[in-house]
Amino acid sequence: MLSSPEVASFLARFPRFEDTLLSLQYAPRLPRGMVEETRQVIAMARKFNDEVTRPQALKLDRKTHEDPDYLPHEIVEEANRRGFYSMWVPKLFGGKGVNMPSMSYFVEEVGSVCLGIMNVLGVHYLGVAGLMSSQNTPLIKRVLREVVDGEKTGKPCLIALAITEPGAGTDVEEVDLVDKGKVTCHAKRVKGGYIFNGNKIFISMGHVSDWTVLYGVTDLKRPSQTNVGVMVKQGMKGFSLGKHENKMGQRVCPASELIFEDCFVPDELVLYDPESMQKYSNKPVRVLLQRYIDYIVSVTRPGVCAMGVGAARGAFEHALKFAAETELNGKPMINHEWVQCWLAEMYKNVCLGRLAYIEANYANSHRGIYNLLQVKPLYYYQKYLPGAYFDKVVAPMLDKESSKALMNRVYFDWHGLDDDRCASGWASLAKFSGTDIGVKNCQMALELMGQAGLRQDRGVEKILRDAKLVQIYEGTNQLNRLNLFKCLIAPSIPNARVFEEE
Amino acid sequence: MLTATHTDLKPFEDLAASFAAKELAKKTEEHDTYPFGPFFTKVLDKAYEVGFLGVLLPEDLGGINGGISALCVILDNICRADSSLGGIIFTNALAQQIMTEAKADTALKKIFPKASNAREFLVACPSFCNPAQMVKLPTAERSGKGGYVLKGNLEYLVLGNIAANALIPARVEGKPGLSFFLMDLGGKSVKKGEPIFSLGLHACPAVDVTFEDAGARLVGEEGSGYALFQEVSGKLHVAAAAMSAGILKGSFSAALAYSRERFQGGCQIINWSEVSMLLANMAVKADVADLCVAQACQALESGARDRGRLAVSAAVHVHELCCEAVNDGVQVLGGNGYMKDYGQEKRYRDARQVQALLGISPMKKISIIRQIAGLEDICAAAF
Numbered sequence: 001m002l003s004s005p006e007v008a009s010f011l012a013r014f015p016r017f018e019d020t021l022l023s024l025q026y027a028p029r030l031p032r033g034m035v036e037e038t039r040q041v042i043a044m045a046r047k048f049n050d051e052v053t054r055p056q057a058l059k060l061d062r063k064t065h066e067d068p069d070y071l072p073h074e075i076v077e078e079a080n081r082r083g084f085y086s087m088w089v090p091k092l093f094g095g096k097g098v099n100m101p102s103m104s105y106f107v108e109e110v111g112s113v114c115l116g117i118m119n120v121l122g123v124h125y126l127g128v129a130g131l132m133s134s135q136n137t138p139l140i141k142r143v144l145r146e147v148v149d150g151e152k153t154g155k156p157c158l159i160a161l162a163i164t165e166p167g168a169g170t171d172v173e174e175v176d177l178v179d180k181g182k183v184t185c186h187a188k189r190v191k192g193g194y195i196f197n198g199n200k201i202f203i204s205m206g207h208v209s210d211w212t213v214l215y216g217v218t219d220l221k222r223p224s225q226t227n228v229g230v231m232v233k234q235g236m237k238g239f240s241l242g243k244h245e246n247k248m249g250q251r252v253c254p255a256s257e258l259i260f261e262d263c264f265v266p267d268e269l270v271l272y273d274p275e276s277m278q279k280y281s282n283k284p285v286r287v288l289l290q291r292y293i294d295y296i297v298s299v300t301r302p303g304v305c306a307m308g309v310g311a312a313r314g315a316f317e318h319a320l321k322f323a324a325e326t327e328l329n330g331k332p333m334i335n336h337e338w339v340q341c342w343l344a345e346m347y348k349n350v351c352l353g354r355l356a357y358i359e360a361n362y363a364n365s366h367r368g369i370y371n372l373l374q375v376k377p378l379y380y381y382q383k384y385l386p387g388a389y390f391d392k393v394v395a396p397m398l399d400k401e402s403s404k405a406l407m408n409r410v411y412f413d414w415h416g417l418d419d420d421r422c423a424s425g426w427a428s429l430a431k432f433s434g435t436d437i438g439v440k441n442c443q444m445a446l447e448l449m450g451q452a453g454l455r456q457d458r459g460v461e462k463i464l465r466d467a468k469l470v471q472i473y474e475g476t477n478q479l480n481r482l483n484l485f486k487c488l489i490a491p492s493i494p495n496a497r498v499f500e501e502e
Numbered sequence: 503m504l505t506a507t508h509t510d511l512k513p514f515e516d517l518a519a520s521f522a523a524k525e526l527a528k529k530t531e532e533h534d535t536y537p538f539g540p541f542f543t544k545v546l547d548k549a550y551e552v553g554f555l556g557v558l559l560p561e562d563l564g565g566i567n568g569g570i571s572a573l574c575v576i577l578d579n580i581c582r583a584d585s586s587l588g589g590i591i592f593t594n595a596l597a598q599q600i601m602t603e604a605k606a607d608t609a610l611k612k613i614f615p616k617a618s619n620a621r622e623f624l625v626a627c628p629s630f631c632n633p634a635q636m637v638k639l640p641t642a643e644r645s646g647k648g649g650y651v652l653k654g655n656l657e658y659l660v661l662g663n664i665a666a667n668a669l670i671p672a673r674v675e676g677k678p679g680l681s682f683f684l685m686d687l688g689g690k691s692v693k694k695g696e697p698i699f700s701l702g703l704h705a706c707p708a709v710d711v712t713f714e715d716a717g718a719r720l721v722g723e724e725g726s727g728y729a730l731f732q733e734v735s736g737k738l739h740v741a742a743a744a745m746s747a748g749i750l751k752g753s754f755s756a757a758l759a760y761s762r763e764r765f766q767g768g769c770q771i772i773n774w775s776e777v778s779m780l781l782a783n784m785a786v787k788a789d790v791a792d793l794c795v796a797q798a799c800q801a802l803e804s805g806a807r808d809r810g811r812l813a814v815s816a817a818v819h820v821h822e823l824c825c826e827a828v829n830d831g832v833q834v835l836g837g838n839g840y841m842k843d844y845g846q847e848k849r850y851r852d853a854r855q856v857q858a859l860l861g862i863s864p865m866k867k868i869s870i871i872r873q874i875a876g877l878e879d880i881c882a883a884a885f
Contacts, residue, residue: 282802450862461701
């Protein structure tokens, strides 16, 4: 046997043991309660599919072609009734506190029937991620309490996230690119807050969400140094809704243009600004901003992977049903050897995609932003203590400066760079792997089904249309490949540089 | 590519390119709204007037006798802008060629020279399948007057709601194989469904139809349908390939133009080498698609042995190239590529729709290897 120093030395070589084999390392730390909780979540998703998604998916897709201005209020209300918008909100903020990784399985389930409806349910959590990653506990509490109250009152309160601009998509997701990009959303510091001017585009559920996480910069020439994140609410003076994009797929989930004209945002709605960021850490602002962005995309990209896996699974299930019911050249299609191999290939794609988001979730749970919630004592503490305890004992503490300071220290100052890279790299790996297989399986299903697959009323062509979008949002798959290289490969090559090509 | 070696095809290219630029390119999004928006009747009428609906027909039947290469050049250029019209031209050519191959001279003379508008010139047929493979076909019975009556359903009859006539594959009771029948779609015994909302080629509509003792005339011999389809599709596969080549080139042109206009990280995105690589892959595929179509046309026109198989091989390959390339064509434009106000998402859909022309691609591949290996045609064997 090798000595401990020898083992450590060999395992530190590229690829580092601790950046690979994540499930092997972290499965033993998994609280057992998470398994039962996840079983419940999957069953809930399947029930929702039976009662809502499956009966509505094609009807609503058709409706959006007949009426491009359609907005999915009835789906939002149904999801709100079922408590989906606070399901993955931690109990200390009033939510149900279901473990975060279970959301990926939920996404795959609902996504296997309709990615558009899944996004109506799920993109709210992109907003939640943008809100919570700021660690601004008083503001997080204020907004998430409205989400929870919305479920009680039957008036849904959703959160969107607005980052993409007409001239800047990929640029705004990478601190290394943003200073060279065409960022135009300006935040001017004034007494008591900021005044925002500019447009945001492709904002999923922008028309339907009450709150929006909004980003702007105080200096358009130095965006990475001057980024400001705020919460804005529909109805605020200077905040209006523009056009509703005419998309190829996921049409039930609107992609909105948001317009800000001299929109004043008071200090109490500022998530962070350069000054507040450096209050708790001496690290450069651009490093802290990249960490903030990484926290968001590290949790949302595995979710997008799960959407791709959902598409892959939906396509597989359609192809399987078709092959089982159809005769080809005088015998059941399912009994042709090549068909069996195609179906096996599609099934394999689904399973590999699922493994990718599972690994990425392990990275988030133990090396990323979920790590505190997944520590066994804290997990059970949150799971079994009654909501009233959190409301009465914990909630008042969240308003205190000390809470905000502690969370900022933990996540922005003390958190390790290697852990950031691991979570972000795996999230990117999952994102482009799962979404590529989503489109791949749709292509295979269509080739197998031929004419039957072309009809909207058969369902599979819609999955192909829907699936293409997941290769684009949450960073194009090209950007995600570069991020994987940056996070998991480049650290082993001293002279490797990313985003410096000109 | 074809016009580089065959200068006589240049007028067809010029005509189709100018038609595409004038009638299609600026209204692609509007035309694509069908069946939820209006059908582009005026465009179709103009296509009829310039002869696009009768490229392969002889002049005495109202066609322009252009040959398969001319058809490919026209489809390529039309499909760069909007492949819906390409689908209409293709489907009509398929029906015409089956009738011609069957020597249905009386029917040909009755329809095409006498047509006074596009609707009368169009013959609907199920062009997105190999009728011998998967479609549940109607049945035909001899009627007392020497003709036939059709009963049952036919799915996805392309042009079924805009054509005056249709060429329908059906099984004659008590006879093996399938047969083609020509019928008037205007009768009460033909029940047409609503236009089918499909993945792509929205303005090349299809409907499901039900026949209730609908009168029809046999085209060719009883049971000859599969042989007719095989003979004609052997030629028209290359026309389908030309459609895919056109879609591919349209997607590449749009992506290239966008990559010069769009900035990221301070420079045009074409200067980022990963974007260059996406574009380069598209360019290579466009060139290969052109070569495949040109060589397959040459094989067909020179009467090469195995020309039908070569056309299928070219089509299968070009369809695959196109489906891969249009995915990247959307990707280069990012979020904009997914929106209907850019043309890329339509090409992404249309590519898959065109791939399904004349049947499912895996079975096309199986037929290629069985021909090479000298094995029995499994479709024919299934009858």
